[in-house]
Amino acid sequence: QVEVVESGGGSVQAGGSLTLSCAVSGYLYNRNYVAWFRQAPGKQREGVAAVALSGREFTYYADSVKGRFTISRDNDKNTVSLQMNRLNSDDTAEYCCAAGKLSLFAGVTTKQALDPSSYQFWGQGTQVTASS
Numbered sequence: 001q002v003e004v005v006e007s008g009g010g011s012v013q014a015g016g017s018l019t020l021s022c023a024v025s026g027y028l029y030n031r032n033y034v035a036w037f038r039q040a041p042g043k044q045r046e047g048v049a050a051v052a053l054s055g056r057e058f059t060y061y062a063d064s065v066k067g068r069f070t071i072s073r074d075n076d077k078n079t080v081s082l083q084m085n086r087l088n089s090d091d092t093a094e095y096c097c098a099a100g101k102l103s104l105f106a107g108v109t110t111k112q113a114l115d116p117s118s119y120q121f122w123g124q125g126t127q128v129t130a131s132s
Helices: none
Strands: 003-007 010-013 018-025 033-039 046-052 059-061 069-073 079-084 093-100 126-131
Touching: 003 093, 018 033, 018 093, 018 126, 046 069, 046 079, 059 069
Parallel strands: 010 126
Antiparallel strands: 003 018, 018 079, 033 046, 033 093, 046 059, 069 079, 093 126
């Protein structure tokens, strides 16, 4: 079975940086993609970034974080990191890591990679707060 465990949440000043970590266990066949999602009170869930664990290290980003956040995978394919730079109040939310098996039949688009319905296994969530 697939297990997802998150760590690294916390509170930082606006303009600061924070790194989240997602440890994923289970057969790679069942978890070829990992993504980060976030949800703030009163707002809908938003896909933040995603990375392919199998094959080439394809990455996908929401426009709101592109250029500020970097998602990467470890060499062992068991850990995914999300480096968050220049954080602001709009980044304050609960962040959840998710793993899934995405179809490669027609290629994976950014919309698909950042769609929560594409993922089957979810972590417990971790809070990120950026204060001014």
